[in-house]
Amino acid sequence: MIEGYSNRDEKYRTELKSTIERYQPGGLMFLQGGPLRQARLTNEVQEIVDIPMLIAQDAEWGLAMRLDSVRALPWPLTVGASSDDSLAYRMGAEIAHQCRRVGVHINFGPVADVNVNPNNPIIGNRSFGELPEHVANLAVLYARGQQDHGVMACAKHFPGHGDTDQDSHKTLPTVAHDRDELEKVDLRPFQALFDAGIGSVMAAHLNVPALDNTGTPTSLSELVLSELLRKELNFQGLIFTDALNMKGVSARYGTGDLEVKALLAGVDVLLMPGDVP
Numbered sequence: 001m002i003e004g005y006s007n008r009d010e011k012y013r014t015e016l017k018s019t020i021e022r023y024q025p026g027g028l029m030f031l032q033g034g035p036l037r038q039a040r041l042t043n044e045v046q047e048i049v050d051i052p053m054l055i056a057q058d059a060e061w062g063l064a065m066r067l068d069s070v071r072a073l074p075w076p077l078t079v080g081a082s083s084d085d086s087l088a089y090r091m092g093a094e095i096a097h098q099c100r101r102v103g104v105h106i107n108f109g110p111v112a113d114v115n116v117n118p119n120n121p122i123i124g125n126r127s128f129g130e131l132p133e134h135v136a137n138l139a140v141l142y143a144r145g146q147q148d149h150g151v152m153a154c155a156k157h158f159p160g161h162g163d164t165d166q167d168s169h170k171t172l173p174t175v176a177h178d179r180d181e182l183e184k185v186d187l188r189p190f191q192a193l194f195d196a197g198i199g200s201v202m203a204a205h206l207n208v209p210a211l212d213n214t215g216t217p218t219s220l221s222e223l224v225l226s227e228l229l230r231k232e233l234n235f236q237g238l239i240f241t242d243a244l245n246m247k248g249v250s251a252r253y254g255t256g257d258l259e260v261k262a263l264l265a266g267v268d269v270l271l272m273p274g275d276v277p
Helices: 010-023 035-046 076-081 086-101 132-148 179-195 222-232 257-265
Strands: 002-004 027-030 054-057 154-158 200-203 238-241
Touching: 002 010, 010 035, 027 035, 035 086, 076 086, 076 132, 086 132, 132 179, 154 179, 179 200, 200 222, 222 257
Parallel strands: 002 027, 027 054, 154 200, 200 238
Antiparallel strands: none
């Protein structure tokens, strides 16, 4: 699944369509742009592939997170702070409505990370809160709202990015929880989402010694993805990597080797590989 932008010039659009026509990727994830431009570009690229692409958006709190001229929805933490849990379902349903209008099949949400570290530089108000049961409940409602209205949801960032003080866009953060704490805190929302039938999960770029003591990032770890996620937690949906251009993995492995390691570990979809050819 490669990335796309609808706010760039004609030269960029020509190059994107050439890449898609030549390499026939399985998916396209849109980042910045506008709703009308994105819908038009989606229609154009879907016409040049043999098999229709899975179109995704990273829109945790709605398309306004990425696109202009779309009504902004509240942060997940705001929803979590309200006394009305049904808002999470309504939020998921509204995001699905927005996505379907522009041709998006999957939204990379909900964030199922439990916000237990006040020094976390990257999760914060993207999380529903700091209590595992509360996060699990709202994440399930959000995912149901989305999937009930025809757009696949994606639980992220497995196995839990809540208790880190570093950003996996820039480095490989460590989660120092023991297995018992992981099960009580980090994994609880994910298990609830899996039990509720969420369609996909995103593997984070994390070092979690309690799950894999070799230092292998969780997004490339067979112990985490094949053994824990597939066998122990019985997840049957799609496994996405987090973006492969993030320094949590790209600083350690070369393009090519990185993608192969992810596939061998059990990943289904490589998100934003560094070198499409």
